[in-house]
Amino acid sequence: MILIGVNRSPYTRRVAVTLGLYGMPFEQRDLSGFGNRAEVRAANPLGRIPALVLDDGETLVDSGAIIDHLDEAYGRDRALVPPAGAERRAVLRLAALMMGACDKGLQAAYERNHHPPEKVHQPWIDDCLLSMRTALAAAEAVLADGRPYLSAGRLTHADVAAFVAERLARGLKVDTEAEMPRLHAHCRSLLEREPFRATEP
């Protein structure tokens, strides 16, 4: 398998961490969405990372769809999402909130980085970052009772998604240590595990 994308991208890193947690060997091509436009578009017509090229040449796009395949193909008894019911819904809800926080963070970054300075609309940046913060605060609230994981009493996609979202937030100058201290500490402890540490950009 070949993972196309740089781990600076939270979506790519989520896939890389998941592959690591499932014990799947893979090669990674460090291409960035904006820096390697033509090569990325050749793998994904949208020009976005990540893409995952399977051993038979089929190419999957979008981190959610890639994760769905990894769960189906390699999750089995160690799947990062419960198979059904309320626990599954809770994990998927939190993971969606965390990846949505990434979407909001990127919208803020794109507004800042892809417009000429006189066309940057700061209120939109502030609004996106507020949504990112409130989503991260929802994860912080879940950890308030001292539980070691966000959901289902074990490591799940919710934790992996929170990990990449918290990392992106720090990159956007959100002081997660001050604003979401339990989430910050949770992510620091995840970093001690190999698949998280090995994917540090």
Ligand SMILES: N[C@@H](CCC(=O)N[C@@H](CS)C(=O)NCC(=O)O)C(=O)O
């Ligand atoms: N929904 C997509 C989002 C992927 C995404 O936006 N990736 C960014 C990098 S973090 C990218 O490639 N941006 C380039 C672009 O949007 O043209 C996913 O989950 O994979």
